[in-house]
Amino acid sequence: MSARGRPVAVVGAGAFGTALAVLLATGGTPVRLWARRPEAAAAIAAARTNAGHLPGVPLPDAVEVTADLGSLSAADLWLVAVPAQHMRAVLAQAPVGGRPTLVITAKGLEAGTLLLMGEVAAEVAPACPVAILSGPSFAADIARGKPTAVTLAAADLATARALAERLQRPFFRPYASDDPVGAQVGGLAKNVLAIGCGIVVGAELGESARAALVTRGFTEMTRLGLAMGGRAATMAGLSGLGDLVLTAGSLRSRNMSLGVALGRGQTAEAALAGRTDVAEGAATAPALRRLARRLGVEMPISEAVAALLLGEARLGEVIAGLLARPLRAEADLPGGQAPARAP
Numbered sequence: 308m309s310a311r312g313r314p315v316a317v318v319g320a321g322a323f324g325t326a327l328a329v330l331l332a333t334g335g336t337p338v339r340l341w342a343r344r345p346e347a348a349a350a351i352a353a354a355r356t357n358a359g360h361l362p363g364v365p366l367p368d369a370v371e372v373t374a375d376l377g378s379l380s381a382a383d384l385w386l387v388a389v390p391a392q393h394m395r396a397v398l399a400q401a402p403v404g405g406r407p408t409l410v411i412t413a414k415g416l417e418a419g420t421l422l423l424m425g426e427v428a429a430e431v432a433p434a435c436p437v438a439i440l441s442g443p444s445f446a447a448d449i450a451r452g453k454p455t456a457v458t459l460a461a462a463d464l465a466t467a468r469a470l471a472e473r474l475q476r477p478f479f480r481p482y483a484s485d486d487p488v489g490a491q492v493g494g495l496a497k498n499v500l501a502i503g504c505g506i507v508v509g510a511e512l513g514e515s516a517r518a519a520l521v522t523r524g525f526t527e528m529t530r531l532g533l534a535m536g537g538r539a540a541t542m543a544g545l546s547g548l549g550d551l552v553l554t555a556g557s558l559r560s561r562n563m564s565l566g567v568a569l570g571r572g573q574t575a576e577a578a579l580a581g582r583t584d585v586a587e588g589a590a591t592a593p594a595l596r597r598l599a600r601r602l603g604v605e606m607p608i609s610e611a612v613a614a615l616l617l618g619e620a621r622l623g624e625v626i627a628g629l630l631a632r633p634l635r636a637e638a639d640l641p642g643g644q645a646p647a648r649a650p
Contacts, residue, residue: 314339316382316407318397320351320372322360322446322584323412324388329361329450331386332369334476339379340372343389343397348374359583364450376401384408384473386440387428390585391415391495394424398431408436410459410470414494415587416594421601423491436461438470439487441494442545443553445560449479456480458546460490482545489537493547496531496609497554498562498588499595500524503612504555505566510622512570520608521555527606531595534602562588566612575616592616607632 312335317328320342328340342348351357352372356365366372379385380402389397391413398409409432411424422430428437442457449455459474459481461467467483474481484490503524507517528551529542541547554560558567565586568578579589592613599606611629614620620628 312336313384314382316341316379316385317388318379318385318401319343319388319390320347320357320360321388321390322357323449324386325351325357325361325364325366326446326450327386327388327412328370329364329367330476330479331474332367333452336369338370339382340366340370341376341379342372342374345374348372361446361450364447380405382407384410384470386410386412388412391424391587392418392590394427395431398428401432403432403435406434406436408438408470410438410440410474412440413587414441414491414498415591416495416598418590418594421594421598423488423495425487425491436466437487438467439490439494439546440474440481441490441550443549445553445557447559452478454478454480456482456545456549458482458484458490458541458544460484460487460541460546462487484541484544484546486538486541488535489532489541490546492532492535492537493528493542493544493550495587495591496524496528496595497547497551498586499592499609499612500528500551501554501560501562502566502569502586502588502592502616503608505560505563505568506570506612506615506622507566508558508563509567509570510626512626517555521551524555524608525551527608530604531599531602531606534604561586565589569615570622572622575618588612589616
């Protein structure tokens with residue numbers, strides 16, 4: 308049986324997990340989509356659509372919906388699309404004895420340990436190969452066959468290339484990378500920065516301010532990526548700058564829409580209430596602040612977003628604090644390179 312014909316498991320039936328199931332099944336691959344709640348699995352299976360997370364997108368016949376983690380054991384490839392803070396608990400219960408390859412799509416830091424999602428997977432399932440799928444990819448675009456390009460990163464480039472070949476579809480293009488750390492840092496940091504951009508929009512600070520935040524935020528992201536062992540080229544690629552441009556530039560982004568609510572004066576508690584999909588940046592921001600401080604990485608925008616989410620400062624104080632920072636030369640370019648100087 309060809310790699311394309313082998314069954315694949317998608318762990319997590321939120322919007323992105325459902326979109327991945329649709330993507331793979333459209334290419335003829337048998338897919339088993341796992342939902343945490345049995346009633347949700349039954350409803351999706353009966354309606355052949357995920358009305359709660361991805362309405363209007365029919366599930367292909369090749370997608371089987373289940374709430375039984377044990378039923379995933381036949382698949383040698385799992386795409387893990389559960390929220391970051393649930394990753395450990397789900398994988399701890401999963402039947403990974405067959406050593407499936409785990410492709411992690413969640414973007415965040417584990418709040419208690421400050422571990423990357425790939426590190427959590429490696430800790431819980433040490434016998435399983437781990438890869439990272441990240442990049443500018445809204446679930447609805449993937450599910451509706453809109454052109455999408457992403458990063459697929461693994462420690463071994465040959466593994467990343469083989470996975471990219473298996474997951475590639477005519478409208479879905481994965482680029483292989485051997486920098487899983489950089490790919491993950493871009494994904495987690497952009498969610499926090501997207502909240503910041505939403506705050507700018509909600510507070511009506513103007514497009515100039517949003518452009519400045521994206522640019523300086525990208526510098527923050529790159530500093531962190533380099534400090535953690537990632538590469539500057541990865542930060543400037545699809546999983547870094549590419550994902551930041553998408554998530555910080557569209558109100559379809561859950562993180563940006565959360566920021567808009569904060570910028571309009573809502574508390575974090577009120578802005579998060581009643582949401583059916585997870586804005587990963589809300590949990591990531593405080594963890595990112597702790598990690599940056601531990602590593603000695605300067606991330607003032609991310610610090611400000613965390614302070615606002617935790618109720619430690621008011622919106623006006625956060626904005627004033629950023630604008631009052633000491634003036635400096637724009638010399639901290641991505642990659643840590645000083646700008647060329649004229650003789």
